């Protein structure tokens with residue numbers, strides 16, 4: 001369809017709405033709330049999101065291409081550098097930035113990133129998230145603070161978790177999108193594959209069930225993904241850095257991996273809407289987090 005020639009479609013709006021913020025601010029929760037479905041994984045641990053993940057919301061007269069991004073941090077290893085490249089790309093192609101602040105967390109925003117945002121010409125929405133955790137006085141103080149820091153930005157207090165004021169935020173986002181045709185087919189929900197989301201579901205359960213360094217030492221790869229008539233058959237590989245970590249992931253007589261994999265399989269079944277048969281293997285891949293070639297093959301590095 002030619003969106004420029006068709007008079008009814010000239011009213012169509014479309015744009016990239018990129019979500020930026022510190023780790024754990026609630027960026028993924030916010031994207032899921034704005035999409036009305038869970039696409040990005042969410043956990044209580046920081047550095048849950050590692051990739052830029054697009055989530056597309058299609059209305060009759062608009063298409064919002066959200067990008068969830070990893071939390072902004074100072075890189076300690078190459079994987080972090082790759083994650084910050086994803087943030088950099090989201091800063092460079094946005095039509096609108098949603099800068100998510102955890103209203104309950106006093107950590108100052110990342111100074112370099114804030115300076116970049118201050119220089120940007122696209123509209124900025126400061127989203128004061130986790131409103132459910134703070135009182136009016138605190139909300140007012142944050143509102144004053146961000147009005148001074150970013151005088152041209154609009155400020156929206158919300159709770160992504162309880163969906164407080166997220167509908168209102170969505171209305172403002174749509175009104176701010178530039179006019180234009182859609183970027184993706186209007187039945188598309190993401191730039192990512194089902195296979196990718198299944199690997200993310202496993203990572204979410206690793207973050208949930210294991211502590212300390214274990215989740216950060218792990219990467220998940222879906223070696224095969226076969227959609228058969230009544231079942232999707234998945235072969236998943238968990239990479240970890242050391243034999244000792246592998247032993248912890250497996251647990252006593254395989255109890256730990258069984259618990260994690262069962263929980264992942266159930267969530268995949270709900271996500272895919274069909275039965276899943278999953279086999280899980282663990283491989284030791286020392287230093288994958290610092291090997292640029294490995295990171296390239298995993299999609300963390302262009």
Ligand SMILES: Nc1nc2c(ncn2[C@@H]2O[C@H](COP(=O)(O)OP(=O)(O)OP(=O)(O)O)[C@@H](O)[C@H]2O)c(=O)[nH]1
Pocket residue numbers: 021022023024025026027028029030041042043044045046047048049050069070071072129130131132133158159160161162
């Ligand atoms: N109380 C409350 N908790 C929230 C809210 N939004 C997110 N959370 C919680 O905050 C934690 C982090 O949420 P995420 O959405 O994973 O945060 P993120 O910014 O994507 O984190 P990274 O991907 O690690 O950068 C989870 O435990 C969420 O349930 C909110 O509005 N209120």
Ligand SMILES: [Mg+2]
Pocket residue numbers: 027028029040041042048049068069070071
């Ligand atoms: Mg996230």
